[in-house]
Amino acid sequence: MEADALRSGASGWTLPDKVWRLSEVDIFRDLGVAEVEGIAQSAQMKEVSAGSLLISPNQANEVLFILKKGRVRLYRLAPDGRSLTTAIIEPGQIFGAMLAMGQHLDDTYAEALDASVVCIMSRSDVNGLLLADSRVAARIAEVLGARVLDLERRLGDTVLMSVPARIASALATLARVDGGEVRLTHEQLADLVGTTRETTTKVLGDLRQRELVRLRRGRIQVIDVQALIQLSRDEDLAPVTGGMRGSH
Amino acid sequence: MEADALRSGASGWTLPDKVWRLSEVDIFRDLGVAEVEGIAQSAQMKEVSAGSLLISPNQANEVLFILKKGRVRLYRLAPDGRSLTTAIIEPGQIFGAMLAMGQHLDDTYAEALDASVVCIMSRSDVNGLLLADSRVAARIAEVLGARVLDLERRLGDTVLMSVPARIASALATLARVDGGEVRLTHEQLADLVGTTRETTTKVLGDLRQRELVRLRRGRIQVIDVQALIQLSRDEDLAPVTGGMRGSH
Protein backbone atom coordinates (compact mmCIF):
# COMPACT_ATOMS: atom_id res chain seq x y z
CA MET A 1 0.00 0.00 0.00
CA GLU A 2 1.36 3.41 -0.86
CA ALA A 3 1.41 6.43 1.36
CA ASP A 4 -1.01 8.45 -0.70
CA ALA A 5 -3.68 5.92 -0.10
CA LEU A 6 -3.73 7.16 3.47
CA ARG A 7 -3.15 10.79 2.88
CA SER A 8 -4.99 13.39 0.91
CA GLY A 9 -3.37 16.60 -0.26
CA ALA A 10 -2.57 18.38 -3.47
CA SER A 11 -0.01 15.84 -4.59
CA GLY A 12 -1.16 15.83 -8.15
CA TRP A 13 -3.88 13.23 -8.03
CA THR A 14 -6.79 13.07 -10.38
CA LEU A 15 -9.29 10.38 -9.65
CA PRO A 16 -8.35 9.01 -6.20
CA ASP A 17 -8.16 12.55 -4.91
CA LYS A 18 -11.82 12.99 -5.64
CA VAL A 19 -12.56 10.25 -3.21
CA TRP A 20 -11.13 12.33 -0.42
CA ARG A 21 -12.58 15.66 -1.30
CA LEU A 22 -15.49 15.31 1.08
CA SER A 23 -13.39 14.70 4.13
CA GLU A 24 -13.65 17.58 6.51
CA VAL A 25 -10.58 16.53 8.40
CA ASP A 26 -7.76 14.36 7.25
CA ILE A 27 -5.75 13.38 10.27
CA PHE A 28 -2.56 13.05 8.22
CA ARG A 29 -2.74 16.38 6.49
CA ASP A 30 0.12 17.84 8.49
CA LEU A 31 2.53 15.04 7.66
CA GLY A 32 5.00 14.74 4.82
CA VAL A 33 4.88 11.95 2.28
CA ALA A 34 7.70 10.00 3.91
CA GLU A 35 6.02 10.07 7.29
CA VAL A 36 2.70 8.91 5.94
CA GLU A 37 4.51 6.14 4.15
CA GLY A 38 5.94 4.96 7.43
CA ILE A 39 2.50 4.76 8.95
CA ALA A 40 1.09 3.08 5.88
CA GLN A 41 3.45 0.15 6.48
CA SER A 42 1.60 -0.92 9.58
CA ALA A 43 -1.92 -0.33 8.36
CA GLN A 44 -4.00 -2.82 6.48
CA MET A 45 -6.60 -1.95 3.91
CA LYS A 46 -9.88 -3.79 3.59
CA GLU A 47 -12.60 -3.70 0.99
CA VAL A 48 -16.11 -4.49 2.13
CA SER A 49 -19.40 -4.76 0.29
CA ALA A 50 -22.53 -2.81 1.16
CA GLY A 51 -24.16 -4.16 4.29
CA SER A 52 -21.01 -5.62 5.85
CA LEU A 53 -20.71 -5.34 9.61
CA LEU A 54 -17.42 -3.70 10.58
CA ILE A 55 -18.02 -3.37 14.30
CA SER A 56 -20.32 -5.33 16.55
CA PRO A 57 -20.40 -5.56 20.36
CA ASN A 58 -19.17 -9.13 20.61
CA GLN A 59 -16.16 -8.66 18.42
CA ALA A 60 -14.47 -5.80 20.26
CA ASN A 61 -11.21 -5.84 18.35
CA GLU A 62 -10.04 -2.56 19.77
CA VAL A 63 -9.17 -1.02 16.47
CA LEU A 64 -9.35 2.30 14.71
CA PHE A 65 -10.92 2.57 11.27
CA ILE A 66 -10.19 5.23 8.69
CA LEU A 67 -12.77 5.34 5.95
CA LYS A 68 -11.18 5.69 2.55
CA LYS A 69 -14.14 5.19 0.27
CA GLY A 70 -17.88 4.68 0.66
CA ARG A 71 -20.11 5.41 3.63
CA VAL A 72 -20.36 3.74 7.00
CA ARG A 73 -23.26 3.95 9.39
CA LEU A 74 -22.71 3.72 13.15
CA TYR A 75 -25.79 2.62 15.00
CA ARG A 76 -27.21 1.21 18.18
CA LEU A 77 -29.70 -1.57 18.49
CA ALA A 78 -32.49 -1.87 21.03
CA PRO A 79 -33.54 -5.27 22.36
CA ASP A 80 -36.77 -5.03 20.38
CA GLY A 81 -34.90 -4.54 17.12
CA ARG A 82 -35.34 -0.83 16.66
CA SER A 83 -32.16 0.97 15.74
CA LEU A 84 -30.73 4.45 15.89
CA THR A 85 -27.99 5.73 13.65
CA THR A 86 -25.54 7.75 15.71
CA ALA A 87 -23.35 8.85 12.83
CA ILE A 88 -22.82 8.44 9.13
CA ILE A 89 -19.11 8.38 8.39
CA GLU A 90 -17.86 9.96 5.18
CA PRO A 91 -14.49 9.28 3.52
CA GLY A 92 -11.54 10.72 5.44
CA GLN A 93 -13.25 10.38 8.80
CA ILE A 94 -12.17 7.99 11.51
CA PHE A 95 -14.40 5.79 13.62
CA GLY A 96 -14.01 3.27 16.37
CA ALA A 97 -11.59 5.78 17.87
CA MET A 98 -12.91 5.55 21.35
CA LEU A 99 -12.45 1.87 21.78
CA ALA A 100 -8.85 2.33 20.78
CA MET A 101 -8.44 4.59 23.76
CA GLY A 102 -9.30 2.15 26.47
CA GLN A 103 -13.02 2.60 26.40
CA HIS A 104 -15.39 -0.03 25.16
CA LEU A 105 -18.47 0.83 23.22
CA ASP A 106 -21.51 -0.84 24.64
CA ASP A 107 -23.76 -1.99 21.88
CA THR A 108 -22.57 0.01 18.93
CA TYR A 109 -22.51 -1.44 15.45
CA ALA A 110 -20.83 -0.17 12.29
CA GLU A 111 -22.20 -1.17 8.93
CA ALA A 112 -21.07 -0.21 5.43
CA LEU A 113 -23.82 1.64 3.61
CA ASP A 114 -22.09 1.36 0.24
CA ALA A 115 -19.26 -0.80 -1.00
CA SER A 116 -16.42 0.74 1.00
CA VAL A 117 -12.72 0.69 1.65
CA VAL A 118 -11.42 1.09 5.18
CA CYS A 119 -7.97 1.27 6.68
CA ILE A 120 -7.66 -0.70 9.90
CA MET A 121 -5.20 0.01 12.68
CA SER A 122 -4.61 -1.91 15.86
CA ARG A 123 -4.57 -0.35 19.25
CA SER A 124 -0.81 -0.46 19.51
CA ASP A 125 -0.51 1.21 16.11
CA VAL A 126 -2.83 3.95 17.28
CA ASN A 127 -0.77 4.58 20.37
CA GLY A 128 2.61 4.19 18.71
CA LEU A 129 2.07 5.80 15.35
CA LEU A 130 -0.82 8.22 15.72
CA LEU A 131 -1.01 9.51 19.26
CA ALA A 132 2.77 9.72 19.56
CA ASP A 133 2.80 12.44 16.92
CA SER A 134 1.30 15.63 18.27
CA ARG A 135 0.16 16.80 14.84
CA VAL A 136 -1.83 13.65 14.24
CA ALA A 137 -3.11 13.52 17.82
CA ALA A 138 -4.31 17.11 17.50
CA ARG A 139 -6.17 16.23 14.31
CA ILE A 140 -7.78 13.27 16.01
CA ALA A 141 -8.84 15.55 18.83
CA GLU A 142 -10.29 17.86 16.21
CA VAL A 143 -12.29 15.07 14.58
CA LEU A 144 -13.61 13.93 17.94
CA GLY A 145 -14.47 17.50 18.87
CA ALA A 146 -16.53 17.80 15.71
CA ARG A 147 -18.35 14.59 16.57
CA VAL A 148 -19.07 15.82 20.08
CA LEU A 149 -20.52 18.94 18.57
CA ASP A 150 -22.66 17.00 16.13
CA LEU A 151 -23.92 14.64 18.81
CA GLU A 152 -24.76 17.50 21.14
CA ARG A 153 -26.71 19.18 18.40
CA ARG A 154 -28.57 16.01 17.56
CA LEU A 155 -29.33 15.22 21.18
CA GLY A 156 -30.69 18.72 21.58
CA ASP A 157 -32.74 18.44 18.41
CA THR A 158 -34.17 15.09 19.46
CA VAL A 159 -35.36 16.32 22.80
CA LEU A 160 -36.35 19.88 22.01
CA MET A 161 -37.81 19.73 18.52
CA SER A 162 -40.77 18.01 16.87
CA VAL A 163 -40.22 15.23 14.36
CA PRO A 164 -40.91 17.41 11.29
CA ALA A 165 -38.47 20.02 12.57
CA ARG A 166 -35.84 17.36 13.22
CA ILE A 167 -36.21 15.97 9.73
CA ALA A 168 -35.87 19.43 8.23
CA SER A 169 -32.81 20.05 10.37
CA ALA A 170 -31.24 16.73 9.45
CA LEU A 171 -31.84 17.30 5.75
CA ALA A 172 -30.30 20.75 5.94
CA THR A 173 -27.20 19.26 7.53
CA LEU A 174 -26.95 16.30 5.18
CA ALA A 175 -27.47 18.47 2.11
CA ARG A 176 -24.14 20.18 2.57
CA VAL A 177 -22.42 17.41 0.64
CA ASP A 178 -23.06 16.07 -2.86
CA GLY A 179 -24.78 19.18 -4.12
CA GLY A 180 -27.78 18.81 -1.90
CA GLU A 181 -28.55 15.25 -2.82
CA VAL A 182 -29.10 13.07 0.22
CA ARG A 183 -28.70 9.43 -0.65
CA LEU A 184 -30.81 7.83 2.02
CA THR A 185 -34.04 5.87 2.05
CA HIS A 186 -36.90 7.08 4.22
CA GLU A 187 -36.10 4.32 6.66
CA GLN A 188 -32.44 5.30 6.93
CA LEU A 189 -33.43 8.90 7.51
CA ALA A 190 -35.95 7.80 10.11
CA ASP A 191 -33.22 5.89 11.95
CA LEU A 192 -31.10 9.02 11.87
CA VAL A 193 -33.64 11.36 13.45
CA GLY A 194 -35.19 8.77 15.73
CA THR A 195 -38.63 8.32 14.28
CA THR A 196 -40.54 5.78 12.20
CA ARG A 197 -40.43 5.20 8.49
CA GLU A 198 -44.10 6.05 8.09
CA THR A 199 -43.84 9.41 9.81
CA THR A 200 -40.76 10.23 7.75
CA THR A 201 -42.62 9.46 4.53
CA LYS A 202 -45.48 11.71 5.58
CA VAL A 203 -43.21 14.61 6.49
CA LEU A 204 -41.17 14.25 3.30
CA GLY A 205 -44.38 14.30 1.31
CA ASP A 206 -45.24 17.56 2.99
CA LEU A 207 -41.80 19.01 2.22
CA ARG A 208 -42.23 17.96 -1.39
CA GLN A 209 -45.54 19.81 -1.64
CA ARG A 210 -43.80 22.92 -0.34
CA GLU A 211 -41.21 22.34 -3.06
CA LEU A 212 -38.36 22.30 -0.59
CA VAL A 213 -37.24 18.84 -1.70
CA ARG A 214 -37.62 16.57 -4.68
CA LEU A 215 -38.03 12.86 -4.04
CA ARG A 216 -36.66 9.94 -5.92
CA ARG A 217 -36.31 6.40 -4.76
CA GLY A 218 -33.46 6.24 -2.27
CA ARG A 219 -32.44 9.85 -2.72
CA ILE A 220 -33.76 13.18 -1.56
CA GLN A 221 -32.83 16.24 -3.57
CA VAL A 222 -32.80 19.25 -1.29
CA ILE A 223 -33.90 22.37 -3.15
CA ASP A 224 -34.00 25.06 -0.49
CA VAL A 225 -31.64 24.53 2.43
CA GLN A 226 -32.37 27.89 4.01
CA ALA A 227 -36.10 27.28 4.04
CA LEU A 228 -35.51 23.94 5.76
CA ILE A 229 -33.40 25.61 8.44
CA GLN A 230 -36.04 28.28 8.84
CA LEU A 231 -38.74 25.66 9.13
CA SER A 232 -36.81 23.71 11.75
CA ARG A 233 -36.39 26.88 13.83
CA ASP A 234 -39.98 28.04 13.55
CA GLU A 235 -41.16 24.71 14.78
CA ASP A 236 -43.87 25.31 12.25
CA LEU A 237 -45.28 21.97 11.32
CA ALA A 238 -48.54 23.09 9.81
CA PRO A 239 -49.53 21.35 6.57
CA VAL A 240 -49.63 23.06 3.19
CA THR A 241 -53.17 22.20 2.29
CA GLY A 242 -56.03 21.26 4.53
CA GLY A 243 -55.42 17.55 4.52
CA MET A 244 -53.71 16.75 7.78
CA ARG A 245 -54.51 17.58 11.33
CA GLY A 246 -53.94 21.21 12.24
CA SER A 247 -50.81 22.60 13.82
CA HIS A 248 -50.51 22.50 17.56
CA MET B 1 -0.40 29.94 40.54
CA GLU B 2 1.64 26.85 41.15
CA ALA B 3 1.95 23.85 38.89
CA ASP B 4 0.14 21.50 41.18
CA ALA B 5 -2.95 23.56 40.86
CA LEU B 6 -3.17 22.28 37.31
CA ARG B 7 -1.92 18.80 37.80
CA SER B 8 -3.11 15.94 39.91
CA GLY B 9 -0.88 13.06 40.86
CA ALA B 10 0.57 11.47 43.94
CA SER B 11 2.71 14.45 44.84
CA GLY B 12 1.92 14.24 48.51
CA TRP B 13 -1.26 16.26 48.71
CA THR B 14 -3.90 15.86 51.30
CA LEU B 15 -6.93 18.03 50.86
CA PRO B 16 -6.56 19.50 47.36
CA ASP B 17 -5.87 16.04 46.03
CA LYS B 18 -9.32 14.97 47.11
CA VAL B 19 -10.73 17.55 44.78
CA TRP B 20 -9.21 15.74 41.84
CA ARG B 21 -9.95 12.20 42.81
CA LEU B 22 -13.11 12.07 40.75
CA SER B 23 -11.49 13.07 37.52
CA GLU B 24 -11.43 10.18 35.14
CA VAL B 25 -8.81 11.79 32.98
CA ASP B 26 -6.29 14.41 33.87
CA ILE B 27 -4.83 15.70 30.66
CA PHE B 28 -1.54 16.58 32.33
CA ARG B 29 -0.95 13.29 34.05
CA ASP B 30 1.89 12.32 31.72
CA LEU B 31 3.85 15.49 32.32
CA GLY B 32 6.52 16.24 34.88
CA VAL B 33 6.20 18.97 37.45
CA ALA B 34 8.45 21.36 35.56
CA GLU B 35 6.45 20.98 32.38
CA VAL B 36 3.14 21.57 34.07
CA GLU B 37 4.64 24.63 35.70
CA GLY B 38 5.45 26.01 32.29
CA ILE B 39 1.90 25.62 31.17
CA ALA B 40 0.57 27.06 34.38
CA GLN B 41 2.33 30.33 33.57
CA SER B 42 -0.02 31.03 30.70
CA ALA B 43 -3.23 29.86 32.27
CA GLN B 44 -5.49 31.95 34.40
CA MET B 45 -7.62 30.67 37.21
CA LYS B 46 -11.09 31.93 37.91
CA GLU B 47 -13.47 31.37 40.78
CA VAL B 48 -17.15 31.56 40.03
CA SER B 49 -20.22 31.27 42.20
CA ALA B 50 -23.07 28.83 41.63
CA GLY B 51 -25.22 29.87 38.72
CA SER B 52 -22.55 31.81 36.84
CA LEU B 53 -22.60 31.56 33.08
CA LEU B 54 -19.20 30.49 31.76
CA ILE B 55 -20.12 30.03 28.12
CA SER B 56 -22.94 31.57 26.14
CA PRO B 57 -23.46 31.76 22.36
CA ASN B 58 -22.91 35.49 22.04
CA GLN B 59 -19.63 35.55 23.88
CA ALA B 60 -17.66 33.02 21.82
CA ASN B 61 -14.28 33.62 23.36
CA GLU B 62 -12.71 30.58 21.81
CA VAL B 63 -11.28 29.22 25.00
CA LEU B 64 -10.72 25.95 26.74
CA PHE B 65 -11.83 25.43 30.31
CA ILE B 66 -10.42 22.95 32.77
CA LEU B 67 -12.62 22.42 35.77
CA LYS B 68 -10.65 22.35 38.97
CA LYS B 69 -13.38 22.35 41.57
CA GLY B 70 -17.17 22.24 41.57
CA ARG B 71 -19.56 21.10 38.85
CA VAL B 72 -20.45 22.69 35.54
CA ARG B 73 -23.51 21.97 33.46
CA LEU B 74 -23.40 22.26 29.68
CA TYR B 75 -26.81 22.81 28.18
CA ARG B 76 -28.75 23.93 25.16
CA LEU B 77 -31.69 26.26 25.14
CA ALA B 78 -34.75 26.06 22.91
CA PRO B 79 -36.46 29.24 21.71
CA ASP B 80 -39.38 28.49 24.04
CA GLY B 81 -37.12 28.35 27.07
CA ARG B 82 -36.91 24.61 27.56
CA SER B 83 -33.40 23.37 28.11
CA LEU B 84 -31.44 20.16 27.77
CA THR B 85 -28.29 19.38 29.71
CA THR B 86 -25.75 17.79 27.39
CA ALA B 87 -23.14 17.10 30.03
CA ILE B 88 -22.28 17.62 33.66
CA ILE B 89 -18.58 18.32 33.99
CA GLU B 90 -16.74 17.01 37.03
CA PRO B 91 -13.39 18.25 38.32
CA GLY B 92 -10.45 17.35 36.08
CA GLN B 93 -12.53 17.34 32.94
CA ILE B 94 -12.18 19.87 30.16
CA PHE B 95 -14.96 21.65 28.31
CA GLY B 96 -15.32 24.18 25.56
CA ALA B 97 -12.69 22.10 23.79
CA MET B 98 -14.39 22.12 20.44
CA LEU B 99 -14.55 25.81 20.04
CA ALA B 100 -10.84 25.93 20.65
CA MET B 101 -10.41 23.74 17.61
CA GLY B 102 -11.92 26.00 15.04
CA GLN B 103 -15.49 24.95 15.54
CA HIS B 104 -18.11 27.14 17.06
CA LEU B 105 -20.76 25.78 19.32
CA ASP B 106 -24.18 26.88 18.19
CA ASP B 107 -26.31 27.63 21.17
CA THR B 108 -24.49 25.91 23.96
CA TYR B 109 -24.31 27.36 27.42
CA ALA B 110 -22.13 26.43 30.38
CA GLU B 111 -23.28 27.20 33.87
CA ALA B 112 -21.64 26.48 37.22
CA LEU B 113 -23.83 24.22 39.32
CA ASP B 114 -21.81 24.79 42.47
CA ALA B 115 -19.28 27.41 43.43
CA SER B 116 -16.45 26.36 41.13
CA VAL B 117 -12.90 27.02 40.09
CA VAL B 118 -11.94 26.85 36.43
CA CYS B 119 -8.70 27.25 34.57
CA ILE B 120 -9.08 29.22 31.36
CA MET B 121 -6.83 28.92 28.33
CA SER B 122 -6.93 30.91 25.14
CA ARG B 123 -7.01 29.37 21.73
CA SER B 124 -3.36 30.13 21.08
CA ASP B 125 -2.42 28.54 24.40
CA VAL B 126 -4.33 25.44 23.45
CA ASN B 127 -2.54 25.17 20.15
CA GLY B 128 0.88 26.15 21.44
CA LEU B 129 0.98 24.47 24.81
CA LEU B 130 -1.46 21.60 24.73
CA LEU B 131 -1.82 20.28 21.22
CA ALA B 132 1.88 20.71 20.52
CA ASP B 133 2.67 18.05 23.11
CA SER B 134 1.59 14.64 21.89
CA ARG B 135 1.04 13.32 25.39
CA VAL B 136 -1.39 16.09 26.26
CA ALA B 137 -3.03 15.98 22.84
CA ALA B 138 -3.56 12.23 23.24
CA ARG B 139 -5.20 12.80 26.62
CA ILE B 140 -7.46 15.42 25.13
CA ALA B 141 -8.43 12.97 22.43
CA GLU B 142 -9.17 10.47 25.17
CA VAL B 143 -11.43 12.89 27.02
CA LEU B 144 -13.27 13.75 23.85
CA GLY B 145 -13.61 10.07 22.97
CA ALA B 146 -15.22 9.45 26.33
CA ARG B 147 -17.65 12.28 25.72
CA VAL B 148 -18.53 10.91 22.29
CA LEU B 149 -19.26 7.59 23.92
CA ASP B 150 -21.41 9.17 26.59
CA LEU B 151 -23.34 11.25 24.09
CA GLU B 152 -23.94 8.26 21.84
CA ARG B 153 -25.28 6.31 24.74
CA ARG B 154 -27.54 9.14 25.80
CA LEU B 155 -28.80 9.75 22.29
CA GLY B 156 -29.58 6.06 21.98
CA ASP B 157 -31.30 6.02 25.35
CA THR B 158 -33.39 9.06 24.49
CA VAL B 159 -34.70 7.62 21.28
CA LEU B 160 -34.99 3.95 22.12
CA MET B 161 -36.10 3.89 25.75
CA SER B 162 -39.11 5.12 27.70
CA VAL B 163 -38.78 7.96 30.17
CA PRO B 164 -38.78 5.73 33.28
CA ALA B 165 -36.09 3.55 31.73
CA ARG B 166 -34.02 6.60 30.83
CA ILE B 167 -34.27 7.94 34.36
CA ALA B 168 -33.20 4.60 35.79
CA SER B 169 -30.30 4.47 33.35
CA ALA B 170 -29.22 8.02 34.14
CA LEU B 171 -29.35 7.39 37.88
CA ALA B 172 -27.27 4.24 37.50
CA THR B 173 -24.65 6.21 35.61
CA LEU B 174 -24.65 9.18 37.96
CA ALA B 175 -24.48 6.98 41.03
CA ARG B 176 -20.97 5.88 40.22
CA VAL B 177 -19.56 8.91 41.99
CA ASP B 178 -20.04 10.15 45.56
CA GLY B 179 -21.09 6.80 46.94
CA GLY B 180 -24.32 6.65 45.02
CA GLU B 181 -25.57 10.03 46.08
CA VAL B 182 -26.79 12.06 43.12
CA ARG B 183 -26.90 15.73 44.00
CA LEU B 184 -29.52 16.94 41.56
CA THR B 185 -33.02 18.32 41.87
CA HIS B 186 -35.85 16.64 40.00
CA GLU B 187 -35.79 19.47 37.51
CA GLN B 188 -32.07 19.11 36.87
CA LEU B 189 -32.47 15.38 36.36
CA ALA B 190 -35.40 16.04 34.02
CA ASP B 191 -33.23 18.35 31.94
CA LEU B 192 -30.62 15.63 31.77
CA VAL B 193 -32.88 12.89 30.45
CA GLY B 194 -35.05 15.15 28.36
CA THR B 195 -38.35 15.05 30.15
CA THR B 196 -40.45 17.25 32.43
CA ARG B 197 -40.07 17.88 36.12
CA GLU B 198 -43.51 16.42 36.85
CA THR B 199 -42.84 13.13 35.10
CA THR B 200 -39.48 12.86 36.83
CA THR B 201 -41.12 13.33 40.23
CA LYS B 202 -43.64 10.61 39.46
CA VAL B 203 -41.01 8.13 38.31
CA LEU B 204 -38.76 8.85 41.27
CA GLY B 205 -41.71 8.30 43.57
CA ASP B 206 -42.17 4.93 41.95
CA LEU B 207 -38.48 4.07 42.38
CA ARG B 208 -38.71 5.07 46.02
CA GLN B 209 -41.62 2.70 46.58
CA ARG B 210 -39.54 -0.09 45.09
CA GLU B 211 -36.81 0.93 47.54
CA LEU B 212 -34.27 1.42 44.80
CA VAL B 213 -33.63 5.03 45.81
CA ARG B 214 -34.07 7.25 48.82
CA LEU B 215 -35.16 10.81 48.28
CA ARG B 216 -34.08 13.91 50.04
CA ARG B 217 -34.48 17.47 48.89
CA GLY B 218 -31.97 18.08 46.11
CA ARG B 219 -30.31 14.70 46.42
CA ILE B 220 -31.17 11.20 45.38
CA GLN B 221 -29.55 8.34 47.25
CA VAL B 222 -29.25 5.36 44.96
CA ILE B 223 -29.61 2.12 46.89
CA ASP B 224 -29.54 -0.60 44.25
CA VAL B 225 -27.62 0.30 41.09
CA GLN B 226 -27.94 -3.16 39.57
CA ALA B 227 -31.70 -3.15 39.92
CA LEU B 228 -31.85 0.22 38.18
CA ILE B 229 -29.79 -1.09 35.27
CA GLN B 230 -31.96 -4.17 35.12
CA LEU B 231 -35.09 -2.05 35.12
CA SER B 232 -33.78 0.17 32.36
CA ARG B 233 -33.04 -2.89 30.21
CA ASP B 234 -36.34 -4.63 30.84
CA GLU B 235 -38.17 -1.53 29.74
CA ASP B 236 -40.52 -2.55 32.50
CA LEU B 237 -42.32 0.55 33.58
CA ALA B 238 -45.23 -1.05 35.36
CA PRO B 239 -46.19 0.59 38.64
CA VAL B 240 -45.78 -1.00 42.05
CA THR B 241 -49.34 -0.60 43.15
CA GLY B 242 -52.45 -0.14 41.06
CA GLY B 243 -52.47 3.61 40.88
CA MET B 244 -51.23 4.48 37.44
CA ARG B 245 -52.20 3.35 34.02
CA GLY B 246 -51.01 -0.13 33.16
CA SER B 247 -47.80 -0.92 31.36
CA HIS B 248 -47.88 -0.80 27.60
Added chain:
DNA sequence: CGTCGAACGTAAGCCAGCACACAGAAGTCC
Protein backbone atom coordinates in the same frame (compact mmCIF):
# COMPACT_ATOMS: atom_id res chain seq x y z
C1' DC C 1 -39.32 30.63 65.09
C1' DG C 2 -41.87 32.81 61.48
C1' DT C 3 -41.63 34.02 56.71
C1' DC C 4 -40.54 33.13 52.13
C1' DG C 5 -38.82 30.91 47.99
C1' DA C 6 -37.56 26.77 45.92
C1' DA C 7 -38.38 22.09 45.50
C1' DC C 8 -41.64 18.39 45.57
C1' DG C 9 -46.21 15.93 44.92
C1' DT C 10 -50.49 15.03 42.37
C1' DA C 11 -54.05 14.93 38.88
C1' DA C 12 -57.16 15.69 34.66
C1' DG C 13 -57.03 16.36 29.66
C1' DC C 14 -55.04 16.24 25.41
C1' DC C 15 -52.32 15.27 21.23
C1' DA C 16 -48.02 14.05 18.41
C1' DG C 17 -46.34 10.36 16.71
C1' DC C 18 -46.15 5.25 17.05
C1' DA C 19 -48.03 0.63 15.89
C1' DC C 20 -50.36 -1.78 12.62
C1' DA C 21 -52.13 -2.89 8.24
C1' DC C 22 -52.28 -2.66 3.65
C1' DA C 23 -51.73 -0.81 -1.51
C1' DG C 24 -49.06 0.86 -5.19
C1' DA C 25 -44.49 1.98 -7.52
C1' DA C 26 -39.73 1.46 -8.81
C1' DG C 27 -35.83 -0.97 -9.51
C1' DT C 28 -33.35 -5.47 -10.64
C1' DC C 29 -32.23 -9.93 -11.57
C1' DC C 30 -32.90 -13.58 -14.31
Added chain:
DNA sequence: GGACTTCTGTGTGCTGGCTTACGTTCGACG
Protein backbone atom coordinates in the same frame (compact mmCIF):
# COMPACT_ATOMS: atom_id res chain seq x y z
C1' DG D 1 -40.32 -8.81 -19.98
C1' DG D 2 -41.99 -11.00 -15.97
C1' DA D 3 -41.36 -12.11 -11.23
C1' DC D 4 -39.57 -10.56 -7.03
C1' DT D 5 -37.90 -7.45 -3.69
C1' DT D 6 -37.39 -3.22 -1.76
C1' DC D 7 -39.05 1.21 -1.19
C1' DT D 8 -42.84 4.47 -0.80
C1' DG D 9 -47.69 6.15 0.15
C1' DT D 10 -51.75 6.35 3.17
C1' DG D 11 -55.25 5.53 6.75
C1' DT D 12 -56.96 4.23 11.68
C1' DG D 13 -56.66 3.68 16.16
C1' DC D 14 -54.11 4.24 20.70
C1' DT D 15 -51.20 5.90 24.33
C1' DG D 16 -47.01 7.89 26.77
C1' DG D 17 -45.81 11.74 28.50
C1' DC D 18 -46.51 16.72 28.02
C1' DT D 19 -49.44 20.62 29.55
C1' DT D 20 -51.69 22.98 32.87
C1' DA D 21 -52.95 23.91 37.31
C1' DC D 22 -52.84 23.52 41.69
C1' DG D 23 -51.52 22.19 46.90
C1' DT D 24 -47.74 20.85 50.07
C1' DT D 25 -43.22 20.62 52.31
C1' DC D 26 -38.59 21.58 53.05
C1' DG D 27 -34.83 24.44 54.43
C1' DA D 28 -32.52 28.85 54.60
C1' DC D 29 -32.17 33.21 56.53
C1' DG D 30 -33.42 36.90 59.07
